[in-house]
Amino acid sequence: MNDRDFLRMAIELARQGMNNNEGGPFGALVVKDGQIIGRGNNRVTSSNDPTAHAEVVAIRDACQSLGHFQLEDCVLYTSCEPCPMCLGAIYWARPDRIVFAASREDAAAAGFDDDFIYEEINLLPAERSISASQDLAEEANGVFEEWKQKMDRREY
Numbered sequence: 566m567n568d569r570d571f572l573r574m575a576i577e578l579a580r581q582g583m584n585n586n587e588g589g590p591f592g593a594l595v596v597k598d599g600q601i602i603g604r605g606n607n608r609v610t611s612s613n614d615p616t617a618h619a620e621v622v623a624i625r626d627a628c629q630s631l632g633h634f635q636l637e638d639c640v641l642y643t644s645c646e647p648c649p650m651c652l653g654a655i656y657w658a659r660p661d662r663i664v665f666a667a668s669r670e671d672a673a674a675a676g677f678d679d680d681f682i683y684e685e686i687n688l689l690p691a692e693r694s695i696s697a698s699q700d701l702a703e704e705a706n707g708v709f710e711e712w713k714q715k716m717d718r719r720e721y
Contacts, residue, residue: 568664571596571642576666579619579644582606589677591619593643595627595636595660602639603627619643620651624658634721636660645672648679649686 578592
């Protein structure tokens with residue numbers, strides 16, 4: 566199997582999820598050593614979970630399969646260029662590569678436009694359309710200090 570074969574499978578997961586009314590037309594796979602270890606399709610509307618994008622579902626499935634929270638030596642195949650949320654999750658999971666089919670411009674043409682999120686990320690928290698404010702930083706930083714001293718912490 567090659568990249569195109571796995572991409573076609575991700576596209577088919579997108580089609581199946583869409584036809585089953587589980588969510589939008591997005592599918593993803595995680596592959597390690599030529600074997601599929603995680604599958605996902607968009608399940609936002611069927612699960613009432615705005616984080617249930619195909620890539621996130623596939624990452625969760627793959628991490629369960631591996632018994633680990635990182636995807637070293639893995640490739641994530643997705644039917645569409647990942648949105649900012651998924652891209653963040655992918656970077657936290659640390660696969661070796663991402664291979665996608667449709668572009669974010671293609672998704673926007675179908676009604677899935679994430680450009681405003683890309684623009685918001687570059688703004689200061691107080692300037693974003695969903696305002697954010699900071700408080701109790703000293704207390705929160707106390708927990709970080711405890712973390713740094715914690716001898717049995719699991720690094721990531």
